[in-house]
Amino acid sequence: MGFVIESDKQAENFISNPPDKSYPRFPLAHTPEWVAFRQAVLKDKIIIEKVSKKTGVSARMLVALLVPEQMRLFHSNRPLFKKIFEPLKILGNQSQFSWGIFGIKDETARSIEKHLKDTKSPFYLGVSFEHLLDFQTDDHNQERFQRIIKENDHTYGYLYTALYVAQIKNQWKQAGFPIQNNPEILATLWNIGFKKSNPNANPKSGGSTLRINNTKWSSGSFAKIFYYSDELIEIFPAH
Numbered sequence: 001m002g003f004v005i006e007s008d009k010q011a012e013n014f015i016s017n018p019p020d021k022s023y024p025r026f027p028l029a030h031t032p033e034w035v036a037f038r039q040a041v042l043k044d045k046i047i048i049e050k051v052s053k054k055t056g057v058s059a060r061m062l063v064a065l066l067v068p069e070q071m072r073l074f075h076s077n078r079p080l081f082k083k084i085f086e087p088l089k090i091l092g093n094q095s096q097f098s099w100g101i102f103g104i105k106d107e108t109a110r111s112i113e114k115h116l117k118d119t120k121s122p123f124y125l126g127v128s129f130e131h132l133l134d135f136q137t138d139d140h141n142q143e144r145f146q147r148i149i150k151e152n153d154h155t156y157g158y159l160y161t162a163l164y165v166a167q168i169k170n171q172w173k174q175a176g177f178p179i180q181n182n183p184e185i186l187a188t189l190w191n192i193g194f195k196k197s198n199p200n201a202n203p204k205s206g207g208s209t210l211r212i213n214n215t216k217w218s219s220g221s222f223a224k225i226f227y228y229s230d231e232l233i234e235i236f237p238a239h
Contacts, residue, residue, distance in 0.1 A: 026231035028212070032086060033074040038232065039089040041066065045235060047155050054132070055162040060236040062158055064183050064223040065165070065190050066091075069103050071222070072210050093151050100148040100157040109144055111194050112160055115167050122174050123167035123194075132163065164190060168197055175199035187223030 028034045041048075041063060052059040073092040074081045085092055091101045098105050113133050115123035137143050147156040168189050172179045177199045179185045184205040189197050191207030207219030227238060 024229055026226060026229035028071075029229075029231050033071060033081065034231075036081075036086045036089050037067070037070050037074065037091070040070075040085070040091045041232075042235065043089075044091075044154055044158070047153070048158055048236070051155065051158040051162050055129075055159070055166050057162040057165045058236075058239050060227060060232075060238050061165065061183060061186065062162055063232065063236050064227040065161055065187055066102060067226045068187065068191070068207075068210055068217075068219040068222045070101065071212060072208075075210070075212050091154070093149055095145075095149045099145065100150075100160075101154055102157050102161045104148055104157065104160055105193075106144070108164065108193060109148065109160055112163050112167065113144075116163070122171040125163075125166055125170055129163070129166075132159065161190070164194075168194075171197060172199045177201055177203070179203065183227040184220040184224035188218070188220035191219040 026034075048059045048062055051057075052062065070092055073094070074085060077092075080092075084090070093101055094103050099109075115121050116125065116133060117130050118124055135143050148160065150156065165186055168186065169178070169180050182203070185203045188203075188205050188207045205218060205220035205224065210217040210219065210222055
């Protein structure tokens with residue numbers, strides 16, 4: 001029997017205590033998929049902390065964005081999970097329609113790069129960010145692909161994702177609707193993309209649907225449940 005948490009409203013009910021007092025248990029914490037994920041993401045702890053320091057996006061927020069993507073992969077491709085991800089305790093790394101451990105699309109990666117240097121864009125973060133994704137070769141397409149899908153170093157996967165979050169936060173802040181304290185909204189916007197990021201006073205959590213056993217979860221609500229849970233809290237604290 002699966003857990004019955006299918007919407008952000010239900011996720012809100014799950015989080016019954018404020019995070020500065022106590023943390024609810026993460027409902028999937030003892031499943032084989034989560035055990036494999038936990039051990040795999042700990043291997044990236046140093047990278048995650050470095051990217052967090054460089055971009056200002058919290059380490060826990062980065063992991064919260066990673067959780068739905070990896071759980072989707074672990075549960076949708078059972079043979080691969082049993083053969084590779086579970087025994088080796090590694091993160092799933094995509095290389096077709098979307099890339100790397102976060103499933104970054106080529107269009108999204110290009111937009112992140114463009115926003116770093118477009119001073120008139122609401123996504124522009126400032127001079128200190130402009131060169132974080134500079135290329136080392138003339139073949140930008142190949143270099144972009146290779147650095148995002150690199151299996152033994154996920155730095156660029158985290159960096160592109162963190163910069164996306166920082167750019168989205170900047171867009172909403174400039175519009176007068178700060179969302180830095182809303183992990184479910186940031187996760188939703190990461191999932192649906194720049195073109196659907198429309199700052200407003202009443203943003204909704206959502207995104208694509210994850211099917212885990214008998215349960216449907218939205219990307220936003222699943223990220224939120226992890227973010228405010230006790231899982232990995234000693235390694236990646238909530239802010």
